[in-house]
Amino acid sequence: xxxxxxxxxxxxxxxxxxxxxxxxxxxxxxxxxxxxxxxxxxxxxxxxxxxxxxxxxxxxxxxxxxxxxxxxxxxxxxxxxxxxxxxxxxxxxxxxxxxxxxxxxxxxxxxxxxxxxxxxxxxxxxxxxxxxxxxxxxxxxxxxxxxxxxxxxxxxxxxxxxxxxxxxxxxxxxxxxxxxxxxxxxxxxxxxxxxxxxxxxxxxxxxxxxxxxxxxxxxxxxxxxxxxxxxxxxxxxxxxxxxxxxxxxxxxxxxxxxxxxxxxxxxxxxxxxxxxxxxxxxxxxxxxxxxxxxxxxxxxxxxxxxxxxxxxxxxxxxxxxxxxxxxxxxxxxxxxxxxxxxxxxxxxxxxxxxxxxxxxxxxxxxxxxxxxxxxxxxxxxxxxxxxxxxx
Amino acid sequence: xxxxxxxxxxxxxxxxxxxxxxxxxxxxxxxxxxxxxxxxxxxxxxxxxxxxxxxxxxxxxxxxxxxxxxxxxxxxxxxxxxxxxxxxxxxxxxxxxxxxxxxxxxxxxxxxxxxxxxxxxxxxxxxxxxxxxxxxxxxxxxxxxxxxxxxxxxxxxxxxxxxxxxxxxxxxxxxxxxxxxxxxxxxxxxxxxxxxxxxxxxxxxxxxxxxxxxxxxxxxxxxxxxxxxxxxxxxxxxxxxxxxxxxxxxxxxxxxxxxxxxxxxxxxxxxxxxxxxxxxxxxxxxxxxxxxxxxxxxxxxxxxxxxxxxxxxxxxxxxxxxxxxxxxxxxxxxxxxxxxxxxxxxxxxxxxxxxxxxxxxxxxxxxxxxxxxxxxxxxxxxxxxxxxxxx
Numbered sequence: 001x002x003x004x005x006x007x008x009x010x011x012x013x014x015x016x017x018x019x020x021x022x023x024x025x026x027x028x029x030x031x032x033x034x035x036x037x038x039x040x041x042x043x044x045x046x047x048x049x050x051x052x053x054x055x056x057x058x059x060x061x062x063x064x065x066x067x068x069x070x071x072x073x074x075x076x077x078x079x080x081x082x083x084x085x086x087x088x089x090x091x092x093x094x095x096x097x098x099x100x101x102x103x104x105x106x107x108x109x110x111x112x113x114x115x116x117x118x119x120x121x122x123x124x125x126x127x128x129x130x131x132x133x134x135x136x137x138x139x140x141x142x143x144x145x146x147x148x149x150x151x152x153x154x155x156x157x158x159x160x161x162x163x164x165x166x167x168x169x170x171x172x173x174x175x176x177x178x179x180x181x182x183x184x185x186x187x188x189x190x191x192x193x194x195x196x197x198x199x200x201x202x203x204x205x206x207x208x209x210x211x212x213x214x215x216x217x218x219x220x221x222x223x224x225x226x227x228x229x230x231x232x233x234x235x236x237x238x239x240x241x242x243x244x245x246x247x248x249x250x251x252x253x254x255x256x257x258x259x260x261x262x263x264x265x266x267x268x269x270x271x272x273x274x275x276x277x278x279x280x281x282x283x284x285x286x287x288x289x290x291x292x293x294x295x296x297x298x299x300x301x302x303x304x305x306x307x308x309x310x311x312x313x314x315x316x317x318x319x320x321x322x323x324x325x326x327x328x329x330x331x332x333x334x335x336x337x338x339x340x341x342x343x344x345x346x347x348x349x350x351x352x353x354x355x356x357x358x359x360x361x362x363x364x365x366x367x368x369x370x371x372x373x374x375x376x377x378x379x380x381x382x383x384x385x386x387x388x389x390x391x
Numbered sequence: 392x393x394x395x396x397x398x399x400x401x402x403x404x405x406x407x408x409x410x411x412x413x414x415x416x417x418x419x420x421x422x423x424x425x426x427x428x429x430x431x432x433x434x435x436x437x438x439x440x441x442x443x444x445x446x447x448x449x450x451x452x453x454x455x456x457x458x459x460x461x462x463x464x465x466x467x468x469x470x471x472x473x474x475x476x477x478x479x480x481x482x483x484x485x486x487x488x489x490x491x492x493x494x495x496x497x498x499x500x501x502x503x504x505x506x507x508x509x510x511x512x513x514x515x516x517x518x519x520x521x522x523x524x525x526x527x528x529x530x531x532x533x534x535x536x537x538x539x540x541x542x543x544x545x546x547x548x549x550x551x552x553x554x555x556x557x558x559x560x561x562x563x564x565x566x567x568x569x570x571x572x573x574x575x576x577x578x579x580x581x582x583x584x585x586x587x588x589x590x591x592x593x594x595x596x597x598x599x600x601x602x603x604x605x606x607x608x609x610x611x612x613x614x615x616x617x618x619x620x621x622x623x624x625x626x627x628x629x630x631x632x633x634x635x636x637x638x639x640x641x642x643x644x645x646x647x648x649x650x651x652x653x654x655x656x657x658x659x660x661x662x663x664x665x666x667x668x669x670x671x672x673x674x675x676x677x678x679x680x681x682x683x684x685x686x687x688x689x690x691x692x693x694x695x696x697x698x699x700x701x702x703x704x705x706x707x708x709x710x711x712x713x714x715x716x717x718x719x720x721x722x723x724x725x726x727x728x729x730x731x732x733x734x735x736x737x738x739x740x741x742x743x744x745x746x747x748x749x750x751x752x753x754x755x756x757x758x759x760x761x762x763x764x765x766x767x768x769x770x771x772x773x774x775x776x777x778x779x780x781x782x
Binding site for chain 1: 683690691694701
C-alpha cells in the first residue's frame with residue numbers, strides 16, 4: 001500500500017503517531033500511484049552554471065526492500081559544488097535510470113528525507129513519517145522524491161524539538177566539528193583549541209560544541225566590514241576569543257590570551273600562510289587538522305614545527321569517517337540533536353530556497369552560484385515545498 | 392686512585408679484562424694527576440669559522456660521583472653546525488668552568504668515550520676501560536677529555552666486533568632511521584617505504600635496517616655525476632629501488648616499481664617540492680616523517696593529501712626521543728651493534744680527522760666547514776689520537 005504524508009505535518013511527526021500524520025495527499029502522484037520527482041541533474045563535470053539541468057521523472061510505488069522518500073531539506077555544501085566541477089574525490093554514478101537522454105547523476109550529498117512508503121520486504125521498524133538522513137555521499141539529494149534502500153538511510157533518533165533545517169544540516173558541519181574536536185588531541189576542560197575560518201558552518205559548530213565540552217577557543221576570522229559585530233556574535237556563541245588573521249600573527253597577543261597555556265589542537269579550513277600560523281600558535285606536541293582549503297594554497301609547514309615542536313598534521317573528511325563509523329555516527333547525531341533541543345546549539349546562518357513543483361532552474365541555480373563562496377556567510381538550503389498541496 | 396688507559400687497546404677492551412687494558416699511561420697528565428684537555432669552544436653563536444676557537448684546560452682527578460673520560464671519536468653532524476650558528480633549539484650552557492676569559496661552551500653532541508678513572512662514589516659497575524656514548528645532547532663532545540657523571544653517559548652493551556667509529560656514530564643516524572621505521576607506521580615484511588636524501592647517513596641506515604626488517608624501499612637521490620654507481624651502491628646495500636627526484640615525480644614509474652602496492656611510510660629530509668612529491672607517492676593513510684630540511688624550504692602539503700588521502704605528517708628528533716626513552720634506546724643500540732657485528736650494517740662513508748695534542752685549529756675547522764654540506768657524502772669524524780703516547 002502506498003502511503004503518503006504531508007510536509008506540513010513534519011514538525012508534528014515526532015510527537016504524534018504515524019497514523020495521525022498519514023493524511024492522504026496525492027497531488028504529486030501521477031496515475032497508477034507514480035510519484036513525480038523534480039531533480040537537478042548533470043551529465044558531465046563542469047561549472048554548475050553550464051552543466052546543471054532541471055529534470056522530472058516518475059517514481060513507481062515501492063516494492064520489495066525499496067523505500068520511497070520525500071526530500072524535506074537539502075543543503076548546498078562546498079563539497080557538492082566541487083563534486084559537480086569534478087574536483088572532488090567522491091564521484092556520483094551516472095545512470096540512465098533517471099530517464100535522461102544521456103547518463104546523468106543528481107548532485108547533492110546531504111539531505112533530510114521523510115519516509116513516505118515502504119516495499120513489502122522493508123524492515124518493519126522503518127515506517128512512513130519517519131525522518132532519515134543519508135548514510136553516505138553520492139545519493140543525490142537535490143531532488144524532491146527518490147527511492148532508497150535501508151542501507152542508504154540513517155533513521156533519525158528522537159527528533160522532538162529539532163527543526164527540519166537542523167536535522168538536514170547535522171551530518172556535515174556539526175559532525176565535522178564534533179569529530180575534529182574529539183578524535184585528534186586529548187582536550188580536557190579548560191584546554192585551548194584554535195581555528196581559522198571560525199565564521200564558517202564548521203567553525204560556528206566547533207565554537208558551540210567546544211563550549212559544551214568545556215574547551216576554550218581562539219577563533220580566527222578574516223578582517224571585514226562589521227568585524228566588531230562578528231566578533232561579538234561568535235563570542236556570545238561561546239568563543240573564548242575571536243581575532244583577525246593579522247592579530248593571530250602576533251605571538252605576544254596570543255600568549256596574552258592563553259596566559260601561556262599550550263594550545264593542543266588547531267582546525268584548518270584555509271591553508272597557505274594561515275595554516276603556517278596555526279603551527280606557530282600550537283603548543284609542543286599539538287595537532288593540526290585540515291578539513292578545507294579556502295585559500296586554494298597548499299599548507300606551508302616549517303620542518304622545525306614538525307621536528308622540534310613535534311606538531312602532527314592530519315586531515316579530516318566526514319564522508320570517509322561516516323562510512324566506517326555507523327554506530328558512532330548515530331551516537332553523535334543523538335548528541336547534536338540533544339544540544340539543539342536544549343538550546344545549546346544555534347543554527348548556522350542559512351538562506352532557504354523553496355523548491356516546489358513549478359520552481360524554475362534559474363531560481364535553483366542562484367544559491368548554487370552563491371554556494372561557491374559559502375564560507376563567507378550563509379549556507380543555502382533547498383526546502384522542498386508542498387505548494388498546492390492540500391493537507 | 393686515578394686509572395688511565397691507552398687508546399691503542401680500544402679494540403681489545405671488549406675482549407680482554409679491564410685489568411689487562413689498564414696500562415699506565417700518563418703522558419697527558421700534568422703534575423698532581425691533572426689531565427690536559429684540548430677542546431673547541433665558542434662564546435657566541437655564529438658562523439663556525441668566526442666563532443670557534445681552540446682551547447686547553449686542566450681536568451683534576453675525579454672525586455665523589457665524577458667520572459673522567461677520554462673521547463675516542465666525535466662525529467660532526469649537521470645539527471652541531473646549526474647549534475653553533477644558534478639556529479638549533481638545543482642550546483649548550485655557556486660557562487666559565489673551562490677557564491676561558493668569557494663564558495664558553497664546547498660544541499658537538501655525539502661522541503664515544505672511554506672511562507679512564509672514577510671518583511669514590513661512582514656506581515661500581517662503571518669501570519675504567521668501558522665505552523660509553525652521551526645520554527643526551529649538549530655535553531660538548533669536540534674535545535679530548537672531560538669529566539662526566541653517570542647520568543651523562545650510556546654505558547655501551549657488548550661492543551665486541553664494533554669499531555670505535557661504529558660505536559661513535561650509532562646514536563644519531565642509525566638511531567633516527569631505526570625509530571622512524573618503527574614508530575610511525577605499521578610496516579610488515581614486504582611493505583614499502585619511500586625516502587628522499589637516501590644517500591645521507593640516515594638514508595643509508597634506513598636502507599639497511601629496512602632490509603633487516605624485510606621492508607622494501609624506494610630511495611630517492613638527487614641526480615649527479617656518477618648516479619649509476621650510487622644507485623648500484625645503495626641497491627647493493629639493500630635498497631629495493633633507487634631513483635632520482637625527477638624519476639620520483641613519474642607516477643607510472645612508481646606504480647611500476649610497487650606493482651600498485653601502497654607505500655605506507657615516507658621519510659623526508661629535504662622539504663619543499665620533494666616533500667610534496669612524497670605525499671603523492673604515499674598510499675592512503677600513509678605517514679610522512681620529517682627529520683631534516685636540506686632544501687631550507689617549508690613542506691608544501693596539498694590539503695587534498697591530508698583530507699582525501701588521509702596522509703599524516705610528523706617530525707622526528709632523536710634528541711627529544713632519547714631523553715624520554717632510556718631503556719628503549721639501550722635496546723636499540725644493542726640491536727644496531729648486533730647488526731654491525733653480524734656484518735649486516737655497513738659504515739656510512741666517513742672521513743676521520745686525527746686530533747692529537749698538537750693538532751691546530753685550521754685542521755679541525757676543515758671538516759666543520761665541509762660539515763655544512765655533509766649530506767652530499769662523507770661524514771667528518773674527529774678521532775682523538777694518542778700521538779706520542781707509549782702504550
